[in-house]
Amino acid sequence: MTPAIPFDLLIVGAGPAGMSAAVEAASRGLSAAVVDEFPEPGGRMLGQFHEEKGHWWVGRQVAEQLLDKCSALGVKLRCGVSVHSILRSGAVWVLKTSEGSMQARNVLLATGSAEVPHPLPGWTLPGVMSIGAAQVMANVHYVKPGRRGLIIGVNVLAMAISRELSVSGVSIAGIVLPGFGPITGKEASPKESLKELMGLAHLAPSPLMRIGGKAANALGMAGFVSRFIPRSGIKIWDIPLRLRTVAVSINGRSQVQSVTLADVNGEGAVIPGSQREELVDFVAIAGGLYPLAELASVAGCPFVYAEELGGHVPVHDEQMRTPVEGLYVAGNITGIESALVAMAQGRLAAATICGDTGLLDQHHDHEVQEAMQDVRRVRASALIQFRPGIQEARDQFYRKWGSFQRDGQEIKEEG
Amino acid sequence: MDRIENHPILGPRKTKREPVDFTFNGEQWAGLKGEPIAAALLAVGIRTLRRHEESGSPRGLYCAIGHCMECRLNVQGKGTVRACLTPLEAGMCISEGERLPNEITGRRLP
Numbered sequence A: 001m002t003p004a005i006p007f008d009l010l011i012v013g014a015g016p017a018g019m020s021a022a023v024e025a026a027s028r029g030l031s032a033a034v035v036d037e038f039p040e041p042g043g044r045m046l047g048q049f050h051e052e053k054g055h056w057w058v059g060r061q062v063a064e065q066l067l068d069k070c071s072a073l074g075v076k077l078r079c080g081v082s083v084h085s086i087l088r089s090g091a092v093w094v095l096k097t098s099e100g101s102m103q104a105r106n107v108l109l110a111t112g113s114a115e116v117p118h119p120l121p122g123w124t125l126p127g128v129m130s131i132g133a134a135q136v137m138a139n140v141h142y143v144k145p146g147r148r149g150l151i152i153g154v155n156v157l158a159m160a161i162s163r164e165l166s167v168s169g170v171s172i173a174g175i176v177l178p179g180f181g182p183i184t185g186k187e188a189s190p191k192e193s194l195k196e197l198m199g200l201a202h203l204a205p206s207p208l209m210r211i212g213g214k215a216a217n218a219l220g221m222a223g224f225v226s227r228f229i230p231r232s233g234i235k236i237w238d239i240p241l242r243l244r245t246v247a248v249s250i251n252g253r254s255q256v257q258s259v260t261l262a263d264v265n266g267e268g269a270v271i272p273g274s275q276r277e278e279l280v281d282f283v284a285i286a287g288g289l290y291p292l293a294e295l296a297s298v299a300g301c302p303f304v305y306a307e308e309l310g311g312h313v314p315v316h317d318e319q320m321r322t323p324v325e326g327l328y329v330a331g332n333i334t335g336i337e338s339a340l341v342a343m344a345q346g347r348l349a350a351a352t353i354c355g356d357t358g359l360l361d362q363h364h365d366h367e368v369q370e371a372m373q374d375v376r377r378v379r380a381s382a383l384i385q386f387r388p389g390i391q392e393a394r395d396q397f398y399r400k401w402g403s404f405q406r407d408g409q410e411i412k413e414e415g
Numbered sequence B: 001m002d003r004i005e006n007h008p009i010l011g012p013r014k015t016k017r018e019p020v021d022f023t024f025n026g027e028q029w030a031g032l033k034g035e036p037i038a039a040a041l042l043a044v045g046i047r048t049l050r051r052h053e054e055s056g057s058p059r060g061l062y063c064a065i066g067h068c069m070e071c072r073l074n075v076q077g078k079g080t081v082r083a084c085l086t087p088l089e090a091g092m093c094i095s096e097g098e099r100l101p102n103e104i105t106g107r108r109l110p
Helices: A016-027 A043-047 A059-072 A131-139 A156-167 A190-199 A208-222 A294-298 A339-356 A364-381 A390-401 B037-043
Strands: A007-012 A032-036 A049-052 A055-058 A076-079 A083-089 A092-097 A100-109 A113-115 A128-130 A148-152 A171-178 A234-236 A239-251 A258-263 A276-279 A282-285 A289-291 A303-306 A311-314 A327-329 B019-024 B027-032 B072-075 B079-082 B093-095
Touching: A007 A016, A007 A092, A016 A032, A016 A043, A016 A059, A016 A339, A032 A100, A043 A059, A043 A131, A049 A156, A055 A059, A059 A076, A059 A339, A083 A294, A100 A339, A128 A131, A131 A156, A131 A282, A148 A156, A156 A171, A156 A239, A156 A282, A289 A311, A303 A390, A327 A339, A339 A364, A364 A390, B027 B037
Parallel strands: A007 A032, A007 A100, A032 A076, A100 A327, A128 A282, A148 A171, A148 A282, A171 A239, B019 B093
Antiparallel strands: A049 A055, A083 A092, A092 A100, A113 A289, A234 A239, A239 A258, A258 A276, A303 A311, B019 B027, B072 B079, B072 B093
16 A cells, blocks of 8 residues: 655654654654554653653653644654665665555654673573563553563663563562673673662663662762672562572473572672572563664664664764655664654654755754754753763764764764 | 553552453463453463474563564464464464474474
């Protein structure tokens, strides 16, 4: 079902960035469509909630508001549709989807992020899932991921979702470190994990700052250095955070039955004789997030590895343009940050697209600048800052990579 | 696994879902129309969605949002689908992803 008239803007991803961009673009007169392979719109906001000054911020409500606006503005929304390829054909993009092809003059990729795995023995057993999967099952599909679970991986995403699960009535045996492995590396040591928590190094949505703060306070009482943390761990909202315990293996015949745990010293070395089994029926692995950007690659966009942003990100400027004509990005595909930042980035991308397509009048520069400032403001005031130095990292990225000429295919590093 | 009927923060599901019957590996089960197959199976305690094509070891849901492809299984009339993204329909005949013979190594199914 190829529409005869291409859309002005086709957005891939119906999360906070994509839906916000759709609302902004449609309200400025662009014909806009959004596709997403999840059966309902909202992206990962659908399962997020956290406590903020005594009341609950509920992502689903934000998603519903955006959906209402999209409907009122006539945005075409297609959920349960996967995009398989993206190809430039003359003046339009042609996207092959699981339900026919779609055409548009401009494409905004707002595909979000994916989770980094933490392989360990037994991790392929049914009942082992990513921490995000546990969140989706409980908070989106209303099915508990299990009766009692263990979280492997200490980071803010793990802490935020552990709390959500606990609030949802799922018993959490604890949050432990991943053991040393070829992939886990330095994160496995108590010292590094503590640093990660304290510094809130990359990854995670939601109440990072607050959780981090609580951890810092609790850790402060126990002493900031991990060797002073009791082996039994510390409790953050009734969830044992066991910073001196690692998961050695996940056990079970046809599904998860237990996890073998061991205590470690401050450097992460296992203390002999400390191994024991913890009985659980599910395990959630929290390895952090990385930008989900395959479509940008298929579209021919160059990439840069930026650790602070969570991995390989498509080259883009601060206005959300990529060097590829008619291709834009917004949200976690540009770097891991919270939903509110993604929403501001979506609005900015839409303003830029309107400007580039000549829809804004002579004031368009001003409007784009305004939207850019808004992204910075939202980032600065975010309750949850994935990484304290995120704005500096962004500034550096845009200085280095953001001044490209679209007609030139070569991306040159400046300065 | 237990279903969450009235979520303490999110409340009950806004749109009520109709109960429907389906089969998995020939056995009859009930789930909710429109929920992902993986959620319906988890709700009745089924975690194994697939046997690894080579080793035959059991595999289940991993990412729940369509990225990892671990949950692929078969739905009659649809072929191989991701259980985490495919909505349950009344009367669906679902079977787990199967171990396959390997023509390169010559391994046959036991």
